[in-house]
Amino acid sequence: MRILVVGGGAREHALGWKLLADDPTLDLISAPGNPGLAAMGRCEAIAATDVAGLAALARREDVAFTIVGPEGPLDAGIVDHFRANGLAVFGPSKAAARIETSKRFAKELMLTAGVPTASARTFTSTAAANAEAERLGAPVVIKASGLAAGKGVIVATSIAEARAAIASMLEGNAFGDAGHEVLVEEFMSGEEISLFAITDGTHVLPMIAAQDHKRAGEGDTGPNTGGMGAYAPVSIATGEIAAQAVDRVFLPTLAALRAAGSPFTGLLYAGLMLTRDGPKVVEFNCRFGDPETEALLPLMTSGLLEPLRAVAVGDSIAAAPSIEWRPGAAVTTVVAAEGYPGPVRSGDPITLPPTERDVLVFHAGTWRDAQGRLVTAGGRVFAVTAMGPSLGEARKLSASHAGRIRFAGRQYRRDIGWRELARQPAGA
Helix, strand or coil: CEEEEEECCHHHHHHHHHHHHHCCCCEEEEEECCHHHHCCCEECCCCCCCHHHHHHHHHHCCCCEEEECCHHHHHCCHHHHHHHCCCCEECCCCCCCHHHHCHHHHHHHHHHHCCCECCEEEECCHHHHHHHHHHHCCCEEEEECCCCCCCCEEEECCHHHHHHHHHHHHCCCCCHHHHCCEEEEECCCCEEEEEEEEECCCCEEECCCEEECCEEECCCEEEECCCCEEEECCCCCCHHHHHHHHHHHHHHHHHHHHHCCCCCCEEEEEEEEEECCEEEEEEEECCCCCCHHHHHHHHECCCCHHHHHHHHHCCCCCCCCCCCECCCEEEEEEEECCCCCCCCCCCCECECCCCCCCEEEEECCEEECCCCCEEECCCEEEEEEEEECCHHHHHHHHHHHHHCCECCCCECCCCCCHHHHHHCCCCC
């Protein structure tokens, strides 16, 4: 079977790794791919948003189905184009992808469907947004409505900070077109988890929860990033919490999307705040999350290939078996370039240590230069996942291996999973 993976980051590398683990005979093509994916299959130099070029590739190579990794191609309508040309593809349509690409659409859909979430209002006027922030009081959440690579959310701890965030988005073009409309949202207190569910539009196959670490600095300090690491499982995400999320979040949201004429197929990601009133939605993503995917897939002992194929070709997953998981924990440490999440330099040579047992190094922002050297090519450069019988052991191994990766200015957090470890009894 030949499969096309669209994208070139650590998420796509992890997806390719898992699919080949399920079926080593797979013929894997990635576009544009990266050096990690190139070691497992063939990479084609086609941009992830070149919808027509990707469709032509899938047709020419007689691809069984395509998996879309990043949100950009989904927003560009890749699934609509593929389906119009009779090509099987895993992911939501452009209209259904608005659950991520338009926070305004997502918020209105949730409120209409009765999905638990924070109250929010949308603005294009700085004065009106400022007035709403003052009405809610600090802390208050300011969000860019469009796609901002995971960075368009500011939790303002004062009204002055809220005003500055609103001005930076609506007047300062901080997030480009994504920030030309902002949400001013009620602050929710609690702990956030990430919950994924594979869906055919009606039925869901939920995964175990992971927890992302958005802040650049240890102890969750510094600016928001696309994610500096993740771990799974999360002990506070009990079976009861997962069942509530399915019944109160995933199924009503899917029903509302069907009612709106935009049925969602693919991977629906819910960022959930665990409040005293139960789980509430912080945001949705319309694809596999990054870096949570890199922590989850290595723990998955059942196959990923078949449910993805079933959804891609339009089959029901109603009778699909539940996903199975290995015991223990996985920790993913992101190794980033100096300056991330701000401007970074590319082209720095990389030295990789030999891979240790129970460690997987997923390429996020790497490339081969004209001399064939492995060099940096992005803000997040690697996602280093380690597995262990306990979270503490997995974190120690992940951080140790991340620290042995060498390139100029590299940075990483050594405290991934700190909240979970703080919950565990001393000596555990």
